[in-house]
Amino acid sequence: NAGVTQTPKFQVLKTGQSMTLQCAQDMNHEYMSWYRQDPGMGLRLIHYSVGAGITDQGEVPNGYNVSRSTTEDFPLRLLSAAPSQTSVYFCASSSGLAGPTDTQYFGPGTRLTVL
């Protein structure tokens, strides 16, 4: 049982490049979320999913796309990277059984730098 895994751990992009951050969980959790964390700040929700085939926007969705084709995977796509997207990205999952009061389990993060 690996929990929540994220790849890559580090990534450097040039402005305008695209890439996908991978997130997977093996706990059969329904809820999955993507957050970004900027220096000295808390986490901000980008997108979330309450189950396969269902996604919704969070607080800061612009510049990011998501899809949820399986329960296990929740990739985050940057279509045209911008320096403002330099951040640490965390994926989280929760069972969904208790709704908002579920404990969210976080992955180790992906540190992204956009030059």
Add this chain to the structure above:
Amino acid sequence: GESVGLHLPTLSVQEGDNSIINCAYSNSASDYFIWYKQESGKGPQFIIDIRSNMDKRQGQRVTVLLNKTVKHLSLQIAATQPGDSAVYFCAESHNNAGNMLTFGGGTRLMVKP
């Protein structure tokens, strides 16, 4: 907009002392609060949570206090240890927000040996 914030950005305590980390929230509809611990280079780790129908909840060496009147949340760590050194975040959610958590800005706890 509504936000969750912290009073102190850095807290330094002596090993063995008790630590108190504070958090203020502004959304009166918040009904669920969580404290996370984040060590350097790692993702946030759940510590303890509390629902709005409670004032206090205790875990192992940690206690969360909720004062809904002044919209204030605190995390108390008893007998602070070097391994407690980390950044602590409070977060809140409410039933109308689905699975969305709103995080505060974080407090760095430094434990001096």
